Structure formats: C-alpha cells, structure tokens
Amino acid sequence: MNALKVNMKKFKVIEVKHKTNHVFCLRTERPDALMKAGQCFNVGVPGMGINREYSMYSGAEVAYLEFLIRYVDDGLVSSQLRNLSSGDFVEIDGPYGIFCIDPQKLQNKFIFICSGTGIAPFHSFVKTYPSLNYQIIHGVRFSNETYDSGDYDSDCYIPCISSNNSGESMRVTDFLRSNPIDKDALIYLCGNRNMIVDSVEILLSQGVNGSQITTEVFF
C-alpha cells in the first residue's frame, strides 16, 4: 500500500532541561500557528505512532514552544521525550483547547490551583500577560518541585509541599480549607484529577459558583 501523502509536522528540539529526576522541560521550535496561552499540543517522537497531550509552558508570544513534562513509569511517550537531545525532532500537532483566559476578563483577579506539572498553563499565562492579577497555589510533593518559581512574583506564588523536610507540610486542599478563596476571583484548576475533585468540592462548599471555575484535568 502506498503511504498517505501528508504534511509532516516535525519540529527541532532546542533543549531538554531536567528540573528533577522525573520532570523535564522540553523546548522546541515554534509551530507556525496562532496559539493562545494555556492551550495544549499533541507531542510524539517521529515514527513512534503514538502521541500525548501536553499543555504549553511557554508564553504565547515567544519564538519557541516549551512543555513541562513528568516522566511516567512505563510511559512510552514521556520516556522517549526525556531522552531527546538538542537537534532531534519531535512531532507536534495543535494547538488545541480552550483552557485560556478570555482577553475581556484580563482585569479580573485570577486564582490558579494546580499540582505538579499542572502549573504549565499558568506559567504560560503569567509569561503572556505580565500585568495579570493572580495567585498560584501549587501542590507538589517535594520542595525541589517548585519549578521556575522565580518566574512568579513571590507574593503571588504559594507552594503547598506535602513532604516538606524543612518546613510545614501542606496539601493544596489544606490551604484551601484554611484560606477561603476570594469569591469574586476567576478560578482555574489544572493537574491531578483527585486534587481537582477535592478542591472543587471545597470551593463549592465555600460558596464559589461553578461559573467561576475552569478545569483542565490531566489523565
């Protein structure tokens, strides 16, 4: 059978930066596409025949594209991506999705609640909209997982470290229970499903209306 004639969507890897043993940042050439901060892309290794969705980590206006990726044990795509080097190629398809900020609501206050690499779209928001009024509540297991926390204003970034050896251990849900959210804020949640389930329940119990909440659940 003849192979289907298609446009290959290969892009060069610029850098793979290892943030921790399990998390790395993949920087690639930027696809020639209109993209909005927070959208996701399907990423795969050429010839592999499978892909996975990753939210963009970089700002929408920069000349490259970045993804913050957790290496999953037994994860075929993430393990291949982790081993890429500068000059290798990846297949990228997209952008997709509506986990974005409505430009007409940029004046609002935003609360970004996330776990692990679920911070990626929020990093993209902050890099794209420098004057954003936001607060990030970031749940991680260890203190070395507050990836690029220096990119946020220090009073806007709240790490919730669940296995903290040098300070107080806290989960995102603990923080939300003891610090009720500003009810007028727009609330975005991204990351682990259980964290989102529990957080949304807390928010609703505190009187937040569902119309204020936007979620992106990681598989």
Add this chain to the structure above:
Amino acid sequence: MRIAISYPPIINELGQKAMVSQNRNVQFFKEPTYLLPVTYAQAATWLRNEGHDILWDDGNAQLKTYSQWLEDIVSWGPDMIVLESTTPVMKFYWKTIDQLKSRLPKTIVVMTGYHSMRKPEETMQNSSVDIVLRSSNVDFVLQRLVDYIGKNKSWRLTCPLDGLHIRMAGSDYRSTGDFRHVEPLDRSPLVDRDLVQWKNYAYENGNYLQTPGTYATSVIRDCMFGKCTFCRYNGPDLTFSLMSVQRSLDEYEELINRHNVREIFDDSGVWYRGKEAREFAQGIIDRGLHKKGCYFGINTRFEYLDEETIRLMGKANFRFVLLGYEAADDETLQKLNKGYQLQHVENCLKWLTKYGMHPHLTIMVGYYWQTQEQLDKTVSEVKKLMLSGLARTLQVTLCTPLDYTPYHQECIEKDMLLTNDYNDFDMSKLIVKTPIPHDRYYEAVREMYSIAFHPKFIFRQVQFLFNFRKRDWQFLFTYGVRAIRRVRQHVFNLTRNEGVDVLTPVEK
C-alpha cells in the same frame, strides 16, 4: 420518590424509530439498534440504591407505541420524569413534555441531554419543563437533586446545586450557574443490569459478533481529549473523569460469569490508554476472562495505543475497536481539531489487525468546506484500508451540526446552515452549504458502503480464515449475513434524499 427515566418511542412517517440515548447522534432506523444509555442506567441504579422507586422506561427498547408508553407512564404516576434529548428531536420533546405536564401536572419533568445543556433557555421557553439539567454527569446531579427536592418543599426557590435551570412559576425561571463539578467516577454505581432490563439491549446491535452482548459501565466520562469540534464531548462544561481499572474488571467478571455475556463494549468516548489500558488487559488475562469466549470492544483514537498495549489487548480477547477516521485530508483533520496525523493511521491499523482485532472506521462526509478532491481522497483511502484488510467494518455518516458543538456554532456564525428547523437535523440529509452538490456526498456514502460487496474485500475476509481464529469465521459467515441487511438500511437512510430538496428554509 417515584422516578421514571424515560425514552418515549419516536417514530417517523416512514415507520422508522429514532434512537435517542446518551451519546447518540439521532438517526431513524427501520431495524433499530437498541443501545443502553449507560450514564442514565447508573443514575437509575444510584437512585434505586438510595431507596427511590425507579421505573426504567425505555419505550424504544421495550417495543411500545407512543400511546402505550404515554398511558403506561401516566398510570404509574411518577413524582419525577427524567428525559434525554438532542437537537433533531427537540420539537418532539417539547410537545411530549407539555402532554406529560397536562396529564401529570404535579410531576416534576427534568430535561437532560447535550442540546438543552447548551441552550437551556430555549427548552424553558418552548415547553413547560420544570428543570433543565446542564451536565453530562446526570447520575451525580440527579442523586443530589432528588435528595434536595425530597427534603425541601421550596426547592424551586432555594436549590443551590449548580448547573440547573429551574422553573419558578409560569414563564419565570432561574439559573443556578454553570456546572463545574469534576466527579470521581468510582462514586457512581455500576449499572444494575436487572433494573435496566439489559436483555432488551443484548441482541439488536450491529456491532456484536456474538450475543448476548452488553455495554460496560463506561470507564471514561466525557473524553480525555475533548477537543474535536464536531463532538459533544467538547466545551467548558465537560470534565473528563476516569473509573479505576479494578472496578471495571470486577464488572466484566460479573457480566461474564453471572450474566453469560459474550461480547462487552465500552462506549466511553475514548477508552483507557497507556498504563491503564495495559493494566486492564493484563487484569482480564490474570482473571482468566480471556478464555471465557467473550469478546471486548472499545472506542479509541489514532495515536493513543502503542503496539505493546495492542498486543496485550489481543491476548486478552479484545476484538472490536472503533476509530474515528473522519477524513483523509490533513486540512479537514486540522479544522476538526482531531489531533492525530494521517501518517500514523496505517501503523495503528496494522497493529490492531496483526493482533487479531477488527478495526471499525467511522467516517463522515459533507463538511461545509469539503471539496470534491478531499471527498475523493477520503473515499479512495477508505477503500484502500478496507480492501487491504486493515479495517474490517465501517460506518459513514453525513456530518450534521448538532447540539451547539463548536462545529455547529461555526456553521451558524459562517451562515452555512440551510435550515434551522431542528427536525431537519436527523442526519438523513445534508443541511449545510457545500462547495459541491450534495448528491456527490451521497454518492460517496454509497460507494464506501458498497466496499462490503467488493470481490477483493470478500476475498480478503476469506484469507483471514486461514488465521484459524474463530472470530474471522464468525465475521464472514454469521456477521456477514447480518451486515448485508444493515448496510442496505444505512445506504437507504443516508441517500434517500439524493436529488431531492427537502429542507425547510432558514428563518432569520
């Protein structure tokens, strides 16, 4: 409370029945396929478990006439009736609701479904419905709602649950805001098969190679991708959630051992992938369920399953794998936000075929931009895949904008709709402006379905017999005969408006 979950029979002027149930694009069929609405079955089970009196009232599957159905439900006297609807039958439902409310004025009628979810005001204004429920998590919301109504007489005024439109009095109604719950699927019960009379759905389904077959409780609610523009599983109101692998395995074990089911299909928008998919397949093998003569089927996407996972699925006795192959040109796939590349289609199909599975392609034609060149490409690629044995069955539909999906919105915004009469949205005809005459798309439908009768296709199926797999023999000798009947019906349904202008003009 006495609660009826109801599907009134809908029969058109040709005597064909409309298949309305969760995640179905309504089509009218003379010989219908009865599909279990899984989420609603979970809702029924949950409410029954909480002590309510439940009537599982599927007039279609129970082979009732409309008047029989109406008299039966009126005499049962429910406190609440839950209905599910979608664009092509909205007008029917509005009329039915008014009829129900005139016969049962004290009964609370709840409308659910993707259309009213996106346009709740319309249903509030066009019918005397009491509540429009704006969530695909009908089981979770109903459980809370019924509980609240039972405990609060002034529920219309006070109900705080999000995602509802509630009628206060007359034409006055209120909204409780958008639904945003992300529900852990394991909290919703597995379907009680006896409650929903599962055998009514166990035989008349063209996708079963063996019967009785059944639908599993879906492991994924909504879709983990959720970005295809034509699909209902798309929008800020939808949140994907997943059931644990062990729980699903427990259900499969019960279906096989207790109910002697011989084919199980999971109709999740997209089934597990990666680690969970492998864990599930391995679990089937570890429990010995792969040797019980039961086939398993799923929906998936190209580029989701790798060869190792597919190999394991083959070993676990998976057979039917349904894949959306909406078009064979990149431009269309990009416009639809499909998220896969055509270059990987063959690989995936090769792996599935290599490990004994029967890939089923779902193809659509008639996008408002689709040129003759794009259409021809789709037809020729589909032919190639079918004649080479890489795909075993297919289904073609006319792409119809429905339920205010992004594609539907796009058609409205770009003034592409030829009608705004919801009755015309029944997928029996093209309802969008296209760059080539509609008859070309109908011809393409006929051409693709006729592949089933192509000597090369039949020869290829004969070749499969030499793999000495039982399923290939069943495919040719049992399923083949049934398929002919269904293919004829599909071709009739999808091409009967060829050369005919039947649309109601757009009212601005």
